[in-house]
Amino acid sequence: MLINLITKFAFFLNGSKKYKRFKELASNFLQNQDYRYKKYFDIFMISLIVVSITILVYEVKHTVPVWMDFFDIYVVTVIFTVEYLARLWVFNDWHILVVKEYGESQFLNRKFSLWKPTKLALKGKVEYFFSPTAIIDLLAILPAYRPLRVLRIFVLFRVFKLLRYTKSINQFLSVLSSKKFELFTLLFLLLFITITAGIAIYVFEEQKNDNINSLFDALYWALITISTVGYGDISPVTIEGRVVSMAIIVTGIAMISFVTSVIVSAFSEKLTELKENRIVEEINKNEEFMIICGYGQMTRMFLKHYAKEYNRRYIVIDNNREKVEEAIKEGYSAIHEDASRHDVIAKFNTDYAKITLLALTGSDIANIYITLNAKALSTHIRVITRASTDKIAKKCKLAGADSVVMPSLIANRMLFSAITQPVMYKAIYAILTGQHLAQLDEVNILYHQKLVGKKLDELHFKEHKLLCIGLQVGHSGKFIFNPPMRLHLQEEDILLVMGRKVSIEHFKTIYEEIKYV
Amino acid sequence: MSREKAFMFGYSQKRLFLAQELGYNLMGFAIIVNNKEAYEKALLDGYSNVKLLDITDDVALEKLPIEDNDYLICVMDDHHLNVFLTLSLHALFPQAVVVALSDSPHTTQKLKMAGASKIIDLYQVSANRIHNILHKPVATKLVEQLLSSDEDFSFKEMTIPKGSSLDGIMVDDFDFTQHGVILVGMIDKRLSNQFIFITSGLENRFDIGDTLVCIGYNKDLKQFEEYMAT
Numbered sequence: 001m002l003i004n005l006i007t008k009f010a011f012f013l014n015g016s017k018k019y020k021r022f023k024e025l026a027s028n029f030l031q032n033q034d035y036r037y038k039k040y041f042d043i044f045m046i047s048l049i050v051v052s053i054t055i056l057v058y059e060v061k062h063t064v065p066v067w068m069d070f071f072d073i074y075v076v077t078v079i080f081t082v083e084y085l086a087r088l089w090v091f092n093d094w095h096i097l098v099v100k101e102y103g104e105s106q107f108l109n110r111k112f113s114l115w116k117p118t119k120l121a122l123k124g125k126v127e128y129f130f131s132p133t134a135i136i137d138l139l140a141i142l143p144a145y146r147p148l149r150v151l152r153i154f155v156l157f158r159v160f161k162l163l164r165y166t167k168s169i170n171q172f173l174s175v176l177s178s179k180k181f182e183l184f185t186l187l188f189l190l191l192f193i194t195i196t197a198g199i200a201i202y203v204f205e206e207q208k209n210d211n212i213n214s215l216f217d218a219l220y221w222a223l224i225t226i227s228t229v230g231y232g233d234i235s236p237v238t239i240e241g242r243v244v245s246m247a248i249i250v251t252g253i254a255m256i257s258f259v260t261s262v263i264v265s266a267f268s269e270k271l272t273e274l275k276e277n278r279i280v281e282e283i284n285k286n287e288e289f290m291i292i293c294g295y296g297q298m299t300r301m302f303l304k305h306y307a308k309e310y311n312r313r314y315i316v317i318d319n320n321r322e323k324v325e326e327a328i329k330e331g332y333s334a335i336h337e338d339a340s341r342h343d344v345i346a347k348f349n350t351d352y353a354k355i356t357l358l359a360l361t362g363s364d365i366a367n368i369y370i371t372l373n374a375k376a377l378s379t380h381i382r383v384i385t386r387a388s389t390d391k392i393a394k395k396c397k398l399a400g401a402d403s404v405v406m407p408s409l410i411a412n413r414m415l416f417s418a419i420t421q422p423v424m425y426k427a428i429y430a431i432l433t434g435q436h437l438a439q440l441d442e443v444n445i446l447y448h449q450k451l452v453g454k455k456l457d458e459l460h461f462k463e464h465k466l467l468c469i470g471l472q473v474g475h476s477g478k479f480i481f482n483p484p485m486r487l488h489l490q491e492e493d494i495l496l497v498m499g500r501k502v503s504i505e506h507f508k509t510i511y512e513e514i515k516y517v
Numbered sequence: 518m519s520r521e522k523a524f525m526f527g528y529s530q531k532r533l534f535l536a537q538e539l540g541y542n543l544m545g546f547a548i549i550v551n552n553k554e555a556y557e558k559a560l561l562d563g564y565s566n567v568k569l570l571d572i573t574d575d576v577a578l579e580k581l582p583i584e585d586n587d588y589l590i591c592v593m594d595d596h597h598l599n600v601f602l603t604l605s606l607h608a609l610f611p612q613a614v615v616v617a618l619s620d621s622p623h624t625t626q627k628l629k630m631a632g633a634s635k636i637i638d639l640y641q642v643s644a645n646r647i648h649n650i651l652h653k654p655v656a657t658k659l660v661e662q663l664l665s666s667d668e669d670f671s672f673k674e675m676t677i678p679k680g681s682s683l684d685g686i687m688v689d690d691f692d693f694t695q696h697g698v699i700l701v702g703m704i705d706k707r708l709s710n711q712f713i714f715i716t717s718g719l720e721n722r723f724d725i726g727d728t729l730v731c732i733g734y735n736k737d738l739k740q741f742e743e744y745m746a747t
Contacts, residue, residue, distance in 0.1 A: 300640070301622075305645070306648050389531075410643055410646055415535055420538075423728045428660070482698070482733065498716060500714075
């Protein structure tokens with residue numbers, strides 16, 4: 001009966017969209033680095049930690065006001081406890097395991113056991129419970145327990161808790177962990193020399209040096225000396241002891257230089273990667289951005305004209321290091337990666353952001369592969385691909401490209417117009433290159449509510465020095481060229497007008513632009 | 518068919534469309550190449566008027582039957598050679614119209630200095646196209662349709678002939694909507710030889726010899742051209 005009820009409850013949780021959404025939201029706030037609002041949660045937690053540490057440190061020598069104590073015990077600690085429990089909760093899903101086990105039992109005609117999925121879920125929770133970050137979280141709650149003053153030392157864990165919310169410290173640790181082998185080797189060497197030198201000085205001076213009374217004193221001296229700190233509270237008095245000192249001072253200097261060089265080389269190796277990760281993190285904070293693959297002539301030209309308009313909401317990816325350096329030198333955000341690799345595009349916030357990807361490398365094969373890669377990751381990514389021929393353009397479309405740009409085709413058409421219809425060419429060129437004297441622009445009726453229901457005739461295009469070229473009818477997407485002036489505008493329509501930039505802007509201002517984000 | 522004559526310098530797969538269209542639409546069309554591979558390809562593609570010559574040799578270029586106002590299209594794949602060729606052609610045939618293809622702003626500048634009358638920057642127009650696709654998808658689609666020869670409607674330029682009923686009429690007084698076409702702009706010979714967009718706010722008058730650029734369905738454009746002649 002109870003098993004039945006629990007199983008039903010697991011099924012209820014599994015089917016509840018509200019529960020799923022709520023858990024996803026909690027998980028996003030707690031552990032999704034790409035979640036747009038996570039930074040606010042992190043800032044809030046960092047502020048709490050700083051305030052609580054300040055209170056605890058102040059309390060050492062002063063009497064804190066009651067409200068401050070109350071804040072630290074009840075507010076900070078309760079929030080920390082809730083956060084700790086929430087992390088434990090989002091770590092794994094018990095109900096999924098139950099549902100899965102139930103399904104398998106039914107399928108295999110075996111007896112359903114609730115204990116098996118529960119054990120698995122508990123195992124996961126225990127695993128989390130003993131993870132270093134969870135231990136820090138738990139210990140960070142302890143200083144609030146006032147009767148045991150010794151627990152105040154756990155205030156240090158609140159400092160450690162900061163690690164969760166500050167990326168730079170984490171990055172520093174990850175850089176160090178890349179040189180784990182070298183650093184551990186040096187640590188063992190240090191221990192070996194310290195112990196050897198400590199034993200040596202103990203043997204030589206225990207009887208003759210008043211400051212060395214135990215092996216601990218000898219080891220303490222050895223460590224202080226090898227680290228080149230040298231407090232001077234213990235110093236050798238015998239010739240043998242001084243020889244040992246000289247030897248470990250020289251070794252100490254060598255070791256410090258070695259450790260420094262290991263850390264510096266780790267950083268220099270990882271610096272570019274860290275910088276590039278930071279660029280990706282920054283771009284992921286935007287709701288809408290553009291990924292430009294390939295830094296060739298077309299990308300250069302595109303950025304030269306439009307980089308300002310996209311206001312850092314773009315990133316260039318190229319698998320040629322020199323080209324990336326060139327792009328950075330020219331002031332563009334660029335990273336050295338291969339955009340045809342799944343994990344590279346997966347780094348971007350494809351779940352939440354509106355992404356446009358431009359596949360503009362010089363190779364048709366690479367462009368098609370990048371297109372497939374992006375579309376395989378998310379069909380919501382809008383892809384514009386460069387193609388060299390008609391046949392390639394068809395393949396790009398098959399690969400899922402939303403639009404295909406063929407530079408040679410555009411240029412050929414322009415050349416053809418320039419020769420056969422030179423006057424028309426000037427008009428087209430001006431329109432295509434968006435020159436101020438004539439632009440072809442769209443007026444989205446959705447953003448210009450005052451236009452809804454208006455008859456085209458009432459808009460007095462001539463007075464506004466505009467030409468009404470066409471109308472895309474909202475629901476059907478049907479395009480009406482040279483629309484009759486008796487037509488009424490609907491909310492989802494798009495009006496196509498031509499005129500000077502200033503005329504179009506003025507027209508849009510009159511009919512009030514309301515942007516819906 | 519247009520009465521112009523054109524010489525296209527350079528031939529490759531990328532220029533197939535251009536060669537086809539020019540060959541079909543112009544009175545005279547010749548392809549000049551500087552390597553055997555391109556020469557054979559052009560012959561294989563069905564062009565009879567193909568010449569293989571060293572384009573760096575002025576004597577060879579001079580022998581070409583180029584006349585004043587002929588179009589010289591420089592579309593060599595090697596852009597250094599393209600600039601050199603533009604300079605040579607401009608020096609040898611100053612009255613001809615040199616049209617060149619460029620691949621960067623630097624090349625565009627050099628081509629201008631070399632004397633090209635019209636320069637099309639391959640990547641600039643493509644970059645603009647990408648920007649337009651992103652920001653003006655409907656407009657971009659329309660422009661593509663207007664430029665494509667396969668579509669029902671297009672841009673057309675027409676010259677007002679002698680005895681036209683349009684002669685002497687103010688632009689604002691003429692109703693284009695009844696003809697189903699849109700007047701985009703014109704060259705008002707009375708004022709200058711510059712192309713003026715109709716939205717520029719100037720008051721223009723139609724006179725004989727003025728060139729009009731209109732957009733419309735092909736049949737409407739044709740009918741309007743016929744109407745203009747009456």
